[in-house]
Amino acid sequence: MKRLMLAAVAVLTLAIPLHAQPARAQQPLGIGTMGQGTLGYAMGAAIATVLQEKAGLSARIQPSSGTSSYLPLINSGELDFGIANILEAREAMLTGDRKLQNLRFASVLFPFRVGLFVKKDSPAKTIADLKGLRVTYGYSSQATIETVIDGLLANGGLKRDDVRRVLVPNVVRGADDFASGKVDAAFFAIGGGKVSEVDASVGGIRFIPLSDQLEAIARMTKAVPGSYITMVQPRNGMAGVDQPIAAMAYDYMLLTGKHVPDATVHKALKALADNKEALVASLAAFNAFDKARMAKSVDLPVHPGAQAFFAEAGLKK
Structure with a gap:
């Protein structure tokens, strides 16, 4: 009788709709940057602040010695976003025997x-x-x-x-x-x-x-x-x-991983596009940020969430 009751409970649990089950705690989005004192670090910090305060996306920055350290972590799913220039992005994603095939372009940020x-x-x-x-x-x-x-x-x-x-x-x-x-x-x-x-x-x-x-x-x-x-x-x-x-x-840009949900990337880009003043308040260099240039062609694989945002915002990519 005890085994039958446990089995019945298990079946009922599986039958409960997913949205009715307790939600798992959301992990903060990890953003890879250069070390403290660099403009890349300040860019990541400004973006993390906007994502948290304007989009409700928990985010943290993870500084390191360089893109060669943190881009592979995005590729493997250990980080979610990263700051890189167009040269670094192309080298990581398109050249050599060890291409980071899970990296995706999210947005141009501003001229570096x-x-x-x-x-x-x-x-x-x-x-x-x-x-x-x-x-x-x-x-x-x-x-x-x-x-x-x-x-x-x-x-x-x-x-x-x-x-x-x-x-x-x-x-x-x-x-x-x-x-x-x-x-x-x-x-x-x-x-x-x-x-x-x-x-x-x-x-x-x-x-x-x-x-x-x-x-x-x-x-x-x-x-x-x-x-x-x-x-x-x-x-x-x-x-x-x-x-x-x-x-x-x-150009410096925001890269993301193939593993990041489309809705998360879309929400992040919309937050950046709609909150230039907040970005500038964190880092004056974001005065050069231009929503119209977010979708600038860079000949890199684009995240579907970014494509959806560009289409919604009327930006060409």
């Missing part, structure tokens, strides 16, 4: 403006002036940065062998080596918090402007496909930019 900086009193005024000087290179945790630096040098008519390469694992370490005097020029995103820190510690830094001549741009884009020249205006908190300069830009 980068450059090489020197001390404010450095005699190097142009990229060509870096010849023979010590420049950060290597970037074992950020494989695409070497290519980007090659493009910056190419803009000034230089090749990597024209400078003294000092190997570093990531941009934060490169900035620290610059601050300690181990290198003459370092790479970083313009507007990054770490740049302001270094600026204060060495008595001032200056980003080297690029050339906007057609030949110089052609050399740069050949080395870094998808890059372009943009003008950066000085403003409070923009360390290293005290006058308008031409800089390299390429």
Whole structure:
């Protein structure tokens, strides 16, 4: 009799509609970013805040040494979203023998403006002036940065062998080596918090402007496909930019995993599209965020939830 009663209870339990059963606690969405002090970290923090406060999606950021560390975690389902530039995304998703086949494009965020900086009193005024000087290179945790630096040098008519390469694992370490005097020029995103820190510690830094001549741009884009020249205006908190300069830009984007439900991706993108002011309140760089560019063609596999949002919002993809 006892066995029959237990069996009856089991059958009744299975018969209860799924929506009537107790819901499982929702796990926070994991967002992979670069380390603290980088613009990528600040971008992830701003996005997590908007997802929580505007969309009711619990989210946490997980900083690491570079995209080569956290993109595989999105691919395996251990993280849900990640910040990456177009070069990193293409390399991870489309090239090599170990393509991350479960990564999906979610949205373009905004142009990422980068450059090489020197001390404010450095005699190097142009990229060509870096010849023979010590420049950060290597970037074992950020494989695409070497290519980007090659493009910056190419803009000034230089090749990597024209400078003294000092190997570093990531941009934060490169900035620290610059601050300690181990290198003459370092790479970083313009507007990054770490740049302001270094600026204060060495008595001032200056980003080297690029050339906007057609030949110089052609050399740069050949080395870094998808890059372009943009003008950066000085403003409070923009360390290293005290006058308008031409800089390299390429798009940063939000990536997600194939495992993330369509409805979650749709809800996340709608929250970003509808809350630019909140994004800017967390990070001024989001002033460059443009809803119309979220669906910009980047020739990458697109998450179905993103496709649904783009169609609903009238954005082309």
